[in-house]
Amino acid sequence: MTRRGRGSTGPGRPSALPPGGYRAPEPVHEGPSGGLTVDFHGDDGRRASYDVGTLPLPGWHPLLAEALALRIGPSGGIRTRTGANTSWRTLSRWARFLAKTFPSPTTPGDLTRAHVEAFHTRADTALGTRRKDMIEMRLQFADAHVEGRLPADAWDAFNRRLKRVEAKAVGGYTHGELDRLTAAARADTARIARRIRTGEQLLHRLREDPGELDPQARERAETLAAMATSGEVPWPASGSRVGHIAWRGELASQLFLTWRDLAPLMVLLALVTERNGETLKELPAKHRVLEDRAVELVAVKRRHGARKWFETVTWEIGPKERELHTPGGLYLLLLELTARSRGFCGSSSAVCFWRNGLKAGVTGRDEHWAPFALDLDHGSSMGLSQWAATRPKPVLADPPPAKKKSQAEKPKDEPDKVPPPSGSTPLQVTFNKIKTSVDARRTRQLGGHLPSSAKSNTAQVLFTNYLKPDESTREWAEEVITEALADAEQAAWDAHAIAVGRRGEPTVIPDPESPQDLEASGLSPQTARELAEGALDTAWTACEDYEHHPETGAPCGDSFLACFHCGNCLVTRTHLPKLLALLDALGTLRERMSEDAWWKRYGPAWVAVRRDILAKFTPAEVDKVRQQPLPDALLDLVEAPWEQP
Incomplete structure (x- = not known):
């Protein structure tokens, strides 16, 4: 088997095979001391051997050796010698701890829930080490070849203890x-x-x-x-x-x-x-x-x-x-x-x-x-x-953000903004925090587009492990979202203003007591009477002249959502329940649609109702209506059910 490298195989040139009689080395073999030994060959060329025979509890040796071989072998999750050393040290602590318990489980079948619980709560080890040991031992015992040889009650103790274990992500620097x-x-x-x-x-x-x-x-x-x-x-x-x-x-x-x-x-x-x-x-x-x-x-x-x-x-x-x-x-x-x-x-x-x-x-x-x-x-x-x-000029950390005081707690002579004091604590420097910070910085520079920002990790890993725990990234994202929503709302308002400039502004009559009050607002006697009787009502408002569109002069064929940008639109206090129901329905749709699609489809109508029509009513009137059951939103009048998101 001498052919290697690119070009050594191809059509008519099969892959090189080992010589006849070749046998792959056994993952578990007898070592120099006579006990079971597990060899490790890392992807980076580093090697190591671990003598399970030096551990106590000989009845556990076959299972421990097999579990370690599966964990650090070619199909396992450990590919470095550092990781293999960590797995071996954890395995050694497990065996030595069980040997000190009473009664000691001399074989895997003797393991009980109490043994696992005691290993997790042992007092001579730090909490972080105990948690990592539990995770590592569960990973070593999780293979199907090993798991079934442990009592179900003991295996359940691993799963129950580790359900609440969550890795704490590392934030970055300011x-x-x-x-x-x-x-x-x-x-x-x-x-x-x-x-x-x-x-x-x-x-x-x-x-x-x-x-x-x-x-x-x-x-x-x-x-x-x-x-x-x-x-x-x-x-x-x-x-x-x-x-x-x-x-x-x-x-x-x-x-x-x-x-x-x-x-x-x-x-x-x-x-x-x-x-x-x-x-x-x-x-x-x-x-x-x-x-x-x-x-x-x-x-x-x-x-x-x-x-x-x-x-x-x-x-x-x-x-x-x-x-x-x-x-x-x-x-x-x-x-x-x-x-x-x-x-x-x-x-x-x-x-x-x-x-x-x-x-x-x-x-x-x-x-x-x-x-x-x-x-x-x-x-x-x-x-x-x-x-x-x-160093001669130490690198100092920023002071923690000052707690915001309420207006009741703030002294009268205290200004609204107090500059933070200069930091005096040396900065804790780790590679993890540096990586989080530079990834967050690159993501901000690229506008938050994760596929473009992912450099040495996938977009999912970048977000979960580097961006999500970073406080400055969250603050930046909140600012970006706030600015984007403000821009989208302003664009919808501009679209509403342009339509109103062509078709006229809706007529809002906040508190009519009689048809005479409607006539006083400029409506004809017949229109005022029909409006008071509800004969002109459409989906959410009323229409003064359906037969003559303000722009075309022809019968109106626009969506009911376009009524809010039309001079023929009439709104009174009786329409408030329907308008509020519409706003609630649009808010629900917003959670189920993308922001771009929602603003393009419903944004102009939503802005017109909130900023133009409801502004003509007092907050007390709006709150009073909200305290009552609202009618159906009637969105099916403007969207076919099969087209709704």
């Missing part, structure tokens, strides 16, 4: 917080780049013309040249241990990226590339530059499903002076700053740097490493929040 965080990360990254480039320029001057260097600069340049050649950072001749560490760190930072540089650089990468922390940790050094305009590389996007982990991305480079503002320019800067460490450690990862090897017990070239090539958990000590709080 506009001010995001701007301050971006400025801080960009300023610190610029200082890091200037520092290392200054060291490289000194080496260049030493090679080109060492005679131009003064003795002190030449001595420092020769030290840096030795470091650049060997990768070894020298030790000072004397001094304390703490002083040695600080001295070596300062010396190494003139040529190499160090651990303390990682926080601002990774924060800026997350802000500019709009990618999550896991993807940034696994950025490859291999790339392709496209006509000096863009850089193309293969990024890793975890949890996208089997065989969907790798995505080819193209990032703009931009001009050299804008390298901290474009994703491609910042990526190439990262490769420049880590080039020497990458050469010494031999990694293909973009994130490589020098570390002081005392704690790890390494020296020389081994002090250069790519931490995330082995384990993404190394980022837990990256200290993003610590960097934001301890």
Whole structure:
């Protein structure tokens, strides 16, 4: 089976097959210790083995090994070694907890509801850990091959306990917080780049013309040249241990990226590339530059499903002076700053740097490493929040919004708007909050169109996990909706005004007591009498002259909804119940239709009734009518039943 890659198959060229007698490795096998062992092979090439035989309760080992193999195997939901380690640790806690209970369930058939309840409520573990352990164990036992081997009562305890478990989504930063965080990360990254480039320029001057260097600069340049050649950072001749560490760190930072540089650089990468922390940790050094305009590389996007982990991305480079503002320019800067460490450690990862090897017990070239090539958990000590709080100008969070006071609680001399106090709490920086913030920002820039805003996630995931929990996005969406509704209502009112300009304005007689009052409003005696008797009534109003349309002079053939824009329309207090019933029916239709369709179909009539006709009646008259049962809305007179939404 030697043929690989694109072009190795095709018409007449079948897929390569393993040699005869090939057998896939068993997911569960006997390990070196004699117990059952489960192997893991991640989609990113990382591997691990887990010895179930080291756990207590031997009667549980076959089921636990099978459950773990199904969870972290090719068909399971765990595709990374970090995830596999988490599943293994949870499984270990489950087995060790059951071994301490009394009576202990020596086999899966002995498990009871009380055991599951006790595992969920154990007092020596934090609430968040207990909840995650319950979710993980239910996932491991959920496979059909395993679920049936647990007692139904115990399995029901998992489901009942987890019904109320809801993941709490993470909100983003405010506009001010995001701007301050971006400025801080960009300023610190610029200082890091200037520092290392200054060291490289000194080496260049030493090679080109060492005679131009003064003795002190030449001595420092020769030290840096030795470091650049060997990768070894020298030790000072004397001094304390703490002083040695600080001295070596300062010396190494003139040529190499160090651990303390990682926080601002990774924060800026997350802000500019709009990618999550896991993807940034696994950025490859291999790339392709496209006509000096863009850089193309293969990024890793975890949890996208089997065989969907790798995505080819193209990032703009931009001009050299804008390298901290474009994703491609910042990526190439990262490769420049880590080039020497990458050469010494031999990694293909973009994130490589020098570390002081005392704690790890390494020296020389081994002090250069790519931490995330082995384990993404190394980022837990990256200290993003610590960097934001301890830099010369800390990045501060906005103060919480002030509670609005009612008019009764507000002192008379207090102004309506009080400027918020300046924040003094350091900003908590996490990759999740950064991702939420940049996704929300991009969505706002694109007008809220989710299919266009979805970049590294689906539109559904973007809304559920990033936009919905973000307070600033909700406020922006409410403003957009309010403005859109105001624009739609104004457009409907303008359409009503144009129609009224052509056909005349409806005549509203708020409180007629007799036909004489109707005549006093300008109606003829016959029209006043017929209006008082209800002979001119239509669906919701009355029509003065049905036989002569104001525009055409011919018999009217318009919809009854057009009556509200017609000079022949007559409205009295007797029509209020029908008008209010119509408004209620239109409000119900609005919940079942799209806003665009509703405003186009019913908006002009709705606005005319609310803003033009009902405004002629007092609020007391309208409220009095609303307290009585309203008649049928009679919408079937203007819309065929089969056409109604």
